[in-house]
Amino acid sequence: MSNVACLATALNPGKREQTKVANRLAILDAAREVFGELGYETATVRDIIRRTGLAAGTFYNYYRSKEEVFAALADDGAARFGPILRSLRGQGHSFEVFVEQAIGAYFSFIADEHRNWVARRPAGEPHLHVQGETPEMAAVFADIRDALAEDIARRKGPFADPDYMAAACIAIAREVGDKMLERRPIDTAGAAQFAVAMILTGLKGLPRASA
Amino acid sequence: MSNVACLATALNPGKREQTKVANRLAILDAAREVFGELGYETATVRDIIRRTGLAAGTFYNYYRSKEEVFAALADDGAARFGPILRSLRGQGHSFEVFVEQAIGAYFSFIADEHRNWVARRPAGEPHLHVQGETPEMAAVFADIRDALAEDIARRKGPFADPDYMAAACIAIAREVGDKMLERRPIDTAGAAQFAVAMILTGLKGLPRASA
Amino acid sequence: MSNVACLATALNPGKREQTKVANRLAILDAAREVFGELGYETATVRDIIRRTGLAAGTFYNYYRSKEEVFAALADDGAARFGPILRSLRGQGHSFEVFVEQAIGAYFSFIADEHRNWVARRPAGEPHLHVQGETPEMAAVFADIRDALAEDIARRKGPFADPDYMAAACIAIAREVGDKMLERRPIDTAGAAQFAVAMILTGLKGLPRASA
Amino acid sequence: MSNVACLATALNPGKREQTKVANRLAILDAAREVFGELGYETATVRDIIRRTGLAAGTFYNYYRSKEEVFAALADDGAARFGPILRSLRGQGHSFEVFVEQAIGAYFSFIADEHRNWVARRPAGEPHLHVQGETPEMAAVFADIRDALAEDIARRKGPFADPDYMAAACIAIAREVGDKMLERRPIDTAGAAQFAVAMILTGLKGLPRASA
DNA sequence: AATGAATGAGAGTTCATTCAT
DNA sequence: TATGAATGAACTCTCATTCAT
Numbered sequence: 034m035s036n037v038a039c040l041a042t043a044l045n046p047g048k049r050e051q052t053k054v055a056n057r058l059a060i061l062d063a064a065r066e067v068f069g070e071l072g073y074e075t076a077t078v079r080d081i082i083r084r085t086g087l088a089a090g091t092f093y094n095y096y097r098s099k100e101e102v103f104a105a106l107a108d109d110g111a112a113r114f115g116p117i118l119r120s121l122r123g124q125g126h127s128f129e130v131f132v133e134q135a136i137g138a139y140f141s142f143i144a145d146e147h148r149n150w151v152a153r154r155p156a157g158e159p160h161l162h163v164q165g166e167t168p169e170m171a172a173v174f175a176d177i178r179d180a181l182a183e184d185i186a187r188r189k190g191p192f193a194d195p196d197y198m199a200a201a202c203i204a205i206a207r208e209v210g211d212k213m214l215e216r217r218p219i220d221t222a223g224a225a226q227f228a229v230a231m232i233l234t235g236l237k238g239l240p241r242a243s244a
Numbered sequence: 245m246s247n248v249a250c251l252a253t254a255l256n257p258g259k260r261e262q263t264k265v266a267n268r269l270a271i272l273d274a275a276r277e278v279f280g281e282l283g284y285e286t287a288t289v290r291d292i293i294r295r296t297g298l299a300a301g302t303f304y305n306y307y308r309s310k311e312e313v314f315a316a317l318a319d320d321g322a323a324r325f326g327p328i329l330r331s332l333r334g335q336g337h338s339f340e341v342f343v344e345q346a347i348g349a350y351f352s353f354i355a356d357e358h359r360n361w362v363a364r365r366p367a368g369e370p371h372l373h374v375q376g377e378t379p380e381m382a383a384v385f386a387d388i389r390d391a392l393a394e395d396i397a398r399r400k401g402p403f404a405d406p407d408y409m410a411a412a413c414i415a416i417a418r419e420v421g422d423k424m425l426e427r428r429p430i431d432t433a434g435a436a437q438f439a440v441a442m443i444l445t446g447l448k449g450l451p452r453a454s455a
Numbered sequence: 456m457s458n459v460a461c462l463a464t465a466l467n468p469g470k471r472e473q474t475k476v477a478n479r480l481a482i483l484d485a486a487r488e489v490f491g492e493l494g495y496e497t498a499t500v501r502d503i504i505r506r507t508g509l510a511a512g513t514f515y516n517y518y519r520s521k522e523e524v525f526a527a528l529a530d531d532g533a534a535r536f537g538p539i540l541r542s543l544r545g546q547g548h549s550f551e552v553f554v555e556q557a558i559g560a561y562f563s564f565i566a567d568e569h570r571n572w573v574a575r576r577p578a579g580e581p582h583l584h585v586q587g588e589t590p591e592m593a594a595v596f597a598d599i600r601d602a603l604a605e606d607i608a609r610r611k612g613p614f615a616d617p618d619y620m621a622a623a624c625i626a627i628a629r630e631v632g633d634k635m636l637e638r639r640p641i642d643t644a645g646a647a648q649f650a651v652a653m654i655l656t657g658l659k660g661l662p663r664a665s666a
Numbered sequence: 667m668s669n670v671a672c673l674a675t676a677l678n679p680g681k682r683e684q685t686k687v688a689n690r691l692a693i694l695d696a697a698r699e700v701f702g703e704l705g706y707e708t709a710t711v712r713d714i715i716r717r718t719g720l721a722a723g724t725f726y727n728y729y730r731s732k733e734e735v736f737a738a739l740a741d742d743g744a745a746r747f748g749p750i751l752r753s754l755r756g757q758g759h760s761f762e763v764f765v766e767q768a769i770g771a772y773f774s775f776i777a778d779e780h781r782n783w784v785a786r787r788p789a790g791e792p793h794l795h796v797q798g799e800t801p802e803m804a805a806v807f808a809d810i811r812d813a814l815a816e817d818i819a820r821r822k823g824p825f826a827d828p829d830y831m832a833a834a835c836i837a838i839a840r841e842v843g844d845k846m847l848e849r850r851p852i853d854t855a856g857a858a859q860f861a862v863a864m865i866l867t868g869l870k871g872l873p874r875a876s877a
Numbered sequence: 878a879a880t881g882a883a884t885g886a887g888a889g890t891t892c893a894t895t896c897a898t
Numbered sequence: 899t900a901t902g903a904a905t906g907a908a909c910t911c912t913c914a915t916t917c918a919t
Contacts, residue, residue, distance in 0.1 A: 053899085074285030078893060088901040093894070197438045200423045204415035205446075212411045227408045227450065234449020235416075235442040260919060264882075290909065299884045304911065471898055475903070496707030499888065510905045515890070517903095619860045622845045626837035627868075634833045649830045649872065656871020657838075657864040686878080711914060721880040726915070 057095055059085050061109070064102040065167050069150060073103060073168075103168050110169025111176060114142055118176055128188055132181070133229050136206055139177045140213065140221040140228075143170045147214050166211075174210075178203040193239040202232050270296050271306055272320075275313040276361060276378050284314060284379075314379050321380025322387060325353050329387055339399055343392070343413070344440050350388045351421055351432040351439075354381045358425050377422075385421075389414040404450040413443050481507050482517055483531075486524040487572060487589050495525060495590075525590050532591025533598060536564050540598055550610055554603070555651045558628055561599045562635065562643040562650075565592045569636050588633075596632075600625045615661040624654050690728055692718050694742070697735040698800050702783060706736060706801075736801050743802025744809060747775050751809055761821055765814070766862050769839055772810045773846065773854040773861075776803045780847050799844075807843075811836040826872040835865050 063084035067076045078099050082092050096102045121134050146169055182199035205228050213224035274295040278287045289310050293303050307313045332345050357380055393410035416439050424435035485506040489498045500521050504514045518524045543556050568591055604621035627650050635646035696717035700709045711732050715725050729735045754767050779802055815832035838861050846857035 056900090072285070074283065077891085079891080089893090090895080090902065091900055094899065098893085193438060193441075194434075196423055197420050197435065198442075200419040201416045201439070201442050204419035205412045208411040208415035209408050212408055223405075224408070227404055228412070230404075230449050230451060231409075231412050231446040235446025237449070238441050238445020239438065240441060258919070260880090260882075267882085288909065289911085300910095301885065301912075302883055305882060309910085469898070471901085471903075474897095478903085494707065496705070500890090501888065511889095512891075512906070513904055520889085615860060615863075616856075619842050619845055619857070620864075622841040623838045623861070623864050626841035627834045630833040630837035631830050634829055645827075646830065649826060650834070652826075652871050653831075653834050653868040657868025660863050660867020660870070661860065689879090710912085712912080722914090723881065723916080724879055727878065731914085 056087060056091060059087065060092060060095055060102060061106060065106055065150060065169070068103065068106070069167050073099075106168035107172035107175075110142075110146075110167070110172040113169075114138070114173040114176060117142075118180055122180060122184075128184060129233055131184060132202070132232055133225075135177055135180060136228050136232070137221070137225045139173060139206060140210055140225045142173050143210055143214065144219050144221050146170055147219070174203070174207055177206060181206075198236060198239070201235065205232055205235075267296075267298060267302065268306055270298065271303060271313065272317060276317055276380070279314065279317070280361060280378050284310075317379035318383035321353075321357070321378075321383040324380075325349070325384040325387060328353075329391060333391060333395075339395060340444055342395060343443055344436075346388055346391060347417055347439050347443075348432070348436045350384060350417060351424065351436045353384050354421055354425065355430045355432045357381055359430070385414075385418060388417060392417075409447060409450070412446065416443055416446075478507075478509060478513065479517055481509065482514060482524065483528060487528055487591075490525065490528070491572060491589050495521075528590035529594035532564075532568070532589070532594040535591075536560070536595040536598060539564075540602055544602060544606075550606060551655055553606060554624070554654055555647075557599055557602060558650050558654075559643070559647045561595060561628060562632055562647045564595050565632055565636065566641045566643045568592055570641070596625075596629060599628065603628075620658060620661070623657065627654055627657075689720060689724060692720065693725060693728055693735060694739060698739055698783060698802070701736065701739070702800050706732075739801035740805035743775075743779075743800070743805040746802075747771070747806040747809060750775075751813055755813060755817075761817060762866055764817060765835070765865055766858075768810055768813060769861050769865075770854070770858045772806060772839060773843055773858045775806050776843055776847065777852045777854050779803055780852070807836070807840060810839060814839075831869060831872070834868065838865055838868075 060081065064076075064081045067080045067084060070076075071080060076099065078092065079089075081099075081102065082089050085092070096105065117138050118135065121131065121138065126134070146167055150167060178199065181202050182195070185195045185198050185202070209224055209228045209231075213219060213221065271292065275287075275292045278291045278295060281287075282291065287310065289303060290300075292310075292313065293300055296303070307316065328349050329346065332342065332349065337345070357378055361378060389410070392413050393406075396406045396410050396413070420435055420439045420442075424430060424432065482503065486498075486503045489502045489506060492498075493502065498521065500514060501511075503521075503524065504511055507514070518527065539560050540557065543553065543560065548556070568589055572589060600621070603624050604617075607617045607621050607624070631646055631650045631653075635641060635643065693714065697709075697714045700713045700717060703709075704713060709732065711725065712722075714732070714735065715722050718725070729738065750771050751768065754764065754771065759767070779800055783800060811832065814835050815828070818831050818835070819828045842857055842861045842864075846852060846854065
């Protein structure tokens with residue numbers, strides 16, 4: 034903390050709480066960027082700290098490791114997306130409608146995330162190799178995957194191996210989602226339409242397990 | 245080297261050559277394991293060396309970096325799989341048949357790889373986090389991906405966005421392939437049947453671009 | 456940091472600052488010794504670290520490389536000697552007087568450096584091969600060299616090849632300086648008298664370029 | 667040794683000795699180049715071996731270390747230059763004549779060395795930073811230095827401190843010699859004339875020790 | 878005597894994490 | 899609670915040297 038900032042803190046003692054959430058947010062923001070650019074494995078705690086502007090030790094007052102920040106980020110995504118998904122699942126729609134809405138919600142979420150994340154970045158900084166997936170996206174994706182898998186397993190339809198089915202559906206959702214993010218403008222509706230059609234028709238073509 | 249020995253060298257391998265080959269293999273094997281367990285990013289040259297039992301410097305007599313071992317492993321996969329794929333593509337089959345055969349070949353390859361890689365491991369060692377994909381598999385997968393993408397782009401069918409189509413197809417192949425490897429016994433035929441059905445029917449369900 | 460402590464920081468050094476300065480000095484001292492004993496090429500960063508007693512990583516908190524410590528040392532010498540030299544040059548003296556004063560200043564500087572450097576060393580350590588020239592001396596020497604060369608080139612006297620002249624003068628200064636340091640007691644006045652006489656008379660004996 | 671060379675050796679057994687001197691020469695040549703380009707400290711045994719084309723182990727059949735090759739090279743220079751210097755010293759010339767001839771011989775020797783060393787290099791190879799002094803030159807220089815010092819000490823003239831005098835003389839010889847090598851064409855006569863004049867007149871200007 | 882792969886010490890450097898301030 | 903320097907383990911890579919062939 035510079036002496037100037039230090040003096041300021043001395044004068045406005047009530048700001049403590051603000052600083053705490055501000056620091057937490059700064060770390061989270063920095064981590065999101067770093068993970069997005071470098072990928073989880075390549076990213077280091079130091080990278081995050083550096084972008085934060087905070088002292089090295091401060092990081093450890095909030096999170097104990099890279100894993101923990103990642104988890105916090107993921108939780109955030111899940112926290113924002115969870116309710117949407119839950120309301121979808123509680124409506125008793127047919128499988129078709131559920132898939133349609135879930136995919137739609139997922140694509141909207143990641144498009145949003147992506148936009149915000151890119152937009153928040155100060156212009157002029159190069160950031161050559163944006164890898165592009167934030168922990169939030171990953172977490173939401175995992176949610177969708179679980180929901181799909183569960184739904185597939187639950188509906189004792191005439192379908193084939195539910196494990197494979199879930200794997201195939203989520204694979205489509207993820208890959209098409211990634212491709213979607215690479216294009217300008219980002220067309221969530223088109224991508225969703227594609228993915229849903231491919232999933233639903235694909236599933237119909239599968240040999241019936243019972244047959 | 246005495247002249248006698250020198251002449252002999254021309255005629256038979258000699259112990260030097262043997263250990264050279266053995267070391268190269270040891271490094272490659274160790275690398276395959278390490279990459280499979282830790283993943284490319286997490287793995288370090290030292291991890292490979294350690295598992296090898298060789299001296300640190302010895303590694304660098306064979307490969308200059310982690311990248312290079314990885315490439316060697318990938319090249320090996322490509323070298324073994326490339327001919328198969330090329331012969332498939334040269335036969336002028338319909339898209340359906342091509343997909344069927346390519347997926348089949350891919351699944352067989354990774355099943356084989358996986359079996360060998362797992363089997364070669366001395367029993368009793370724990371190896372906590374098996375990530376499971378060797379560079380060979382990754383390379384072969386990339387081959388399949390390119391072939392599929394090219395084939396889709398080439399056939400000016402009534403299909404939708406070729407980029408999305410390719411992405412979806414390879415996603416299915418990869419994910420179902422991974423799931424397949426997790427099961428005992430490994431059922432390549434069943435997995436292939438599933439993936440092919442899902443891909444081909446899925447594609448049929450897509451909105452015609454021209455319509 | 457508490458706000459009280461924070462305010463305090465602004466007013467007095469604090470222990471942190473102290474150890475920082477101490478470490479910087481320790482590194483610089485160790486580097487000076489190592490360079491003096493081993494020479495720049497032979498010296499390694501690790502040699503410096505070892506003599507310092509600090510942890511390996513600590514070095515890199517202060518300097519990024521061997522080059523950088525060397526530069527810091529040289530800058531220090533230049534910073535201390537530069538003003539002296541500049542004042543000499545600004546006084547419009549005759550060449551003779553300039554040479555006399557420059558050589559005198561150079562000899563005094565290196566004698567001082569040498570004394571301090573040797574004196575600071577704990578008795579009993581062997582230090583087999585003392586090479587003897589610190590980066591400071593080298594930097595100051597370079598300064599003198601430039602000043603001499605420039606002065607010689609500027610004064611369009613009847614002198615011979617200015618490049619050779621400058622080379623010869625600095626050669627004398629350096630070698631006689633080195634010899635001087637090897638003797639006890641160190642007699643800067645005598646050495647300077649010798650060098651100046653040799654230079655000035657030697658130059659007079661040169662064939663006139665114009666004649 | 668390639669099998670071809672190996673077979674050749676098998677057929678011409680008498681060539682053993684030739685190979686031995688050839689290898690020795692190859693090592694010496696390579697070392698001269700490497701020392702000249704990289705400098706003694708920076709040069710590594712590996713650098714020499716690499717340029718040699720020989721196997722690593724072969725080097726150690728001839729020399730035990732970098733120091734030893736260096737010494738061999740220096741000995742070679744001394745062996746070639748020694749007789750010249752000795753004949754000079756045996757002729758009972760005056761000090762002036764001795765200096766003149768010694769400097770002349772030294773300059774001729776290093777010019778020759780330099781020429782050969784540069785000329786022997788295959789055109790097209792870049793070799794950016796030629797440092798330029800071979801061990802031979804260094805050794806010959808040391809010879810000259812010793813002769814000068816001894817001569818100065820022996821002639822109990824009216825001269826000042828013989829140690830300083832020798833140091834100053836050899837300093838002039840070395841530096842002017844180096845400068846000479848940097849110019850095209852290399853003018854040994856001119857450089858020698860300069861150095862001799864500077865030395866002899868410079869010495870005359872020194873305060874008499876006896877006075 | 879020549880070979881060249883193996884060796885392992887040791888160089889430079891980065892990192893996660895601690896802890897006195 | 900924030901700070902940021904200190905720490906030392908770990909990493910990549912090079913080197914001189916040995917020794918089985």
